[in-house]
Amino acid sequence: MGLRILIVDDALFMRNMLRDIFNSAGFEVVGEAGNGKEAVDRYRELRPDLVTMDIVMPLQSGIEALQDIMSFHPQARVVMCSALGQESLVVEAVESGARDFIVKPFKAERVLEVVRRVAGASA
Amino acid sequence: MDMSKYKEMFLSEAREHLKKMGQLIVAQEKNPADRAGIDSLFREAHSIKGMAASMGYDNTAKLAHNLEDFMDGFRKSGSVPPEAVDRLLAGVDLLEGLLEDVDGGKPERDVAPFLSGKAVPPPSSSTKKPEGKPTLPAKGLQIAIELVEGTPVPAARALVLLKELKSIGTVLATKPTVASLRKGGDIRRLHVLLDTEMPQDVIKAFKESKPAEEPKAQEQEPEEKPAVRKEEVSRTVRVRTELLDRFIQLTGELITNRYQLLASSQAENWIDLRDGLDQLNRLISDLYHDVLQVRMMPLESITGRLPRLIRELCRKTGKDIALRLDGENVELDRAILEELADPLVHMVRNAKCRGPRNRPRGRSLCLGAS
Incomplete structure (x- = not known):
């Protein structure tokens, strides 16, 4: 399945890790963004099949970016990446249109499971 | 992994x-x-x-x-x-x-x-409410979902599940209500009344596709890790991507140059050969110049600790001195920077300790590079 993924996280370390996980599963990482604002720009430009979106980021948070993206592309498939202790933000993200979420620390199998399910679900 | x-x-x-x-x-x-x-x-x-x-x-x-x-x-x-x-x-x-x-x-x-030290404000929002028996109208398909112990962000998980249920029918009622799910909290069970046209076997398949378990934070097994020597660690550098692009471009030109040299020497075309060698000369000096750049780091990489140092010294000596840093973006070879780091700290320390005592306020220490 040639799934095209955009990775959004302010930590290079996290982006590299997710990239490795996706590459190992044969998905194509079409782009990366380090903040919410960049995420929206990259989304417009690349129209990926799926976005993994960190919540806490500089310039524009993941939730604001999610809301922006949903406003011009309501079918967007965005999976939020959150750390423990961000309950209310995750709830807000799901309410704002996130398809699912994963909680750090990531496990490769779990990440792939969520991504496969969200990608498989009808838009 | x-x-x-x-x-x-x-x-x-x-x-x-x-x-x-x-x-x-x-x-x-x-x-x-x-x-x-x-x-x-x-x-x-x-x-x-x-x-x-x-x-x-x-x-x-x-x-x-x-x-x-x-x-x-x-x-x-x-x-x-x-x-x-x-x-x-x-x-x-x-x-x-x-x-x-x-x-x-x-x-x-x-x-x-x-x-366990002082002043750690505890996060306040873990209100647990006792859950009564769910009372839902007896129409449609009743679904009871139990979340595995330790599921992270259970309220959000419940909302995701509800969303997916909405894709196969109409959610008539839920317990706890969506409004209370939005508030978060520790939810273990979710009861849903779903009006759906979907045949039973499809719903069964849908249910089975749910994840059985979410990972918990503590699950990682401790691994035996080989000790990495310190100098190996400090040998990693970050390189600006435009510099890497330059390398790729220069390498590309070198390859073209190689063909030019080979072709002209085979044809015994001495003028082309000399042109090629001139070009090779230029490419090599460009490459050398760019490689040196990899070793360059901003002065900022060693001045970063100074504000903290000044603060501590101010406390110790009771003086009040502002630190001003200029030219932190100036780049230097990392070897020079490494050598400069300690003397710089000594200089700042001395400047502070030996400054006149009669003017304890309003002085500033300037450090500049250009």
Whole structure:
């Protein structure tokens, strides 16, 4: 399945890790963004099949970016990446249109499971 | 998943975050109500937490989480009180120690004494309500979902499940209600009344596609990690991407040049050969120049600790001196920077300690590079 993924996280370390996980599963990482604002720009430009979106980021948070993206592309498939202790933000993200979420620390199998399910679900 | 290959990257990025935190804390002390500073500190701690947790460095993650919560409290109060600055700096120091442990392949040092220390505002929102028997109208398909013990963010998980149920029917009622799910909290069971046209076997398949379990934070097994020698770690450098692009471009030109040289020597075309050699000469000196650039780092990489040093010295001597740094973006060879780091600290220390005592206020120490 040639799934095209955009990775959004302010930590290079996290982006590299997710990239490795996706590459190992044969998905194509079409782009990366380090903040919410960049995420929206990259989304417009690349129209990926799926976005993994960190919540806490500089310039524009993941939730604001999610809301922006949903406003011009309501079918967007965005999976939020959150750390423990961000309950209310995750709830807000799901309410704002996130398809699912994963909680750090990531496990490769779990990440792939969520991504496969969200990608498989009808838009 | 083999995490050891991420260790160096983790250390180098975590150290950058810590350096930033140190600077931010000192700046915050001068301007305690700076909202942007509070937010940045929160984010820095948050990033370290996420990275450390992913690597399975539990104590580091715990401490970073604690500092993050600590900062979150100031987001609400709007200002960082002076006594909190000391605690934050102590926390940053402890994090640095933890990174050293990780770096040396040693077990992480204990963070419990710090965590049990004063003034940790507890996160307030874990209200548990006793759940009564669900009372739903007896129409449609009744679905009971039980979330596995330890499911992270159960309320959000329930909302995701509801959303998926909506894709196959109409949700008539839920218990707890959507409104209370939105408030978060510890939800174990979700009852849904679903009006759906879907045949039973499809619903069964749908149910089975649900994840059985979410991972818990503590699941990572401790791994035997080979100790990495210190000099190996400090040998990693970050290179600007435009510089890498230059390398690729120059290498491409060198390949073209090689063909030109081969062709002209085979054809015994001495003029072309000489042109080719001239070009080779130019390409090699460009490449040499660019390679040297890889070793260049901004002065900032060694001045980052100075604000903190000044702060501590001010406290010790009772003097009040402002530090001004100019030209922090000036780039120098990393070997020179490494040699400069210690003398610079000595100079700053001396300038402070030996300054005239009769004018304790309003002096500033300037450090410039151009």
